[in-house]
Amino acid sequence: MNGGTLYVANLRSSDVSVIALADGVERARVPVAFNPHELAPAGDALLVTNYRSGVVTRLTLPDLVATPIILGGEPHGLAVTGALAAVTLGRAGEVALLDVADGNVHARVPTGGEPHMAAAWGDRLYVADAAGNALLEIDPSTATLTRRVAVGATPESLDVSPEGNAIAVANARSGDVSLIDRERFVERARVxxxxxxxxxxxxxDGRLLAVSLAxxxxxxxxxxxxxVMALVPVGNRPDGLAFSPNGRLLYVALTGDNRVAVVDVAARRVVRxxxxxxxxSGLLLVP
Known part of the structure; x- marks a missing residue:
């Protein structure tokens, strides 16, 4: 297996698994606030959104000391751009911009709807609005909503291509994926x-897109x-995804099986x- 560390946000046990990928051993399981969902690197720490508790947990590295940052509003999605971390607050209908260094709230961006997941590219943030069936663009430097494009029903998550020219949006209720031209901010296909x-x-390398079909x-x-090149059986309730840096392996969180499936991308099958x-649920691979 590849080296590095895989961090896993465990929704129901309210902790984070720390897995050494060199041998696949869970080295630690760190308690955090209730209902952890997403993870992102933040300098010498990790940030973890805790959906039902209104908290973002800051985990220092390598000692894994947990410190809560109280936000309210059901923190869910998480993306880091420069010195700021964007946290979607679905119940509040806004995105909080946190200072990565100290966790202080830099600004709050009203979005309306239900901001769900977030991604960053360059100097822009992108947010899936699950209630408004839209993809939003935010300029964090001015804390303003700059563009909006309609997508399918109940967009849950998104990812920006490595080249930055495309955004994929997973639309849970309509059962499709929207492919967005990032520069023109238009939907060019719905799959x-x-x-x-x-x-x-x-x-x-941008040549493939993996989609969890829960x-x-x-x-x-x-x-x-x-x-569609392949449909790979992985297990019960696939959720979070992470590729190895060389792209040979895909890690899939199986919410219903309490494990992470390892998919050989070339062979298109689970190998471990x-x-x-x-x-x-959420996965973060740190090389």
């Missing part, structure tokens, strides 16, 4: 899939134009399972 897409992740236990592999806590 129907045989299940409910809840996560999307681009391959490191209700059918599969991960779809699409080419950059949206053609890794331990996790109860209800693994």
């Amino acid at each position: 129907p899939l045989p299940g409910s897409p809840v996560r999307v992740r681009y391959h490191p 209700n059918v236990g599969q991960v779809a592999l699409l080419d950059r134009d949206g053609a 399972a890794l331990p996790a806590g109860d209800g693994p």
Whole structure:
């Protein structure tokens, strides 16, 4: 297996698994606030959104000391750009911009709807509005909403391609993926899939897009134009996704099986399972 560390947010056990990828051993399981969902690197720490508790947890590295940052509003999505971390607050209908160094709130951006997941590219943030069926663009330097484009029903997650020219959006209720031209901010394609897409992740070289289909236990592999290349059975309720840096392996959080499936991308099959806590969801791979 590849080296590095895989961090897993376990929704139901309210902790974070720390897995050494060199041997697949869970080295630690760190308690955090209730219902952890997403993770992101933040300098010498990790940030973890805790959906039902209104908290973002800051985990210092390497000692894994947990400190809560109280936000309210059901923190869910998380993306870091420069010195700021964007946290979606679905119940509050806004995105909080935190100072990565100290966790202080720099600004709050009203979005309306239900901001769900977030991603960053360059000097812009992108947010899936699950209630408004839209993809939003935010300029963090001015804390303003700059553009909006309609997508499918109940967009849950998104990812920006490595080249920065495309954004993929997983539309859970309509059962499709929107492919967005990032520069023009228009939907160039909508790809129907045989299940409910809840996560999307681009391959490191941009040639593939992985999509978790939660209700059918599969991960779809699409080419950059949206053609379905494979449907890989992975287990019960696939959720969070992370590629290895070389792109050979895809890690899939199985919320229903309490483990992480390891998919050989070339062979298009599961080759290993890794331990996790109860209800693994968000994944973060640190090389």
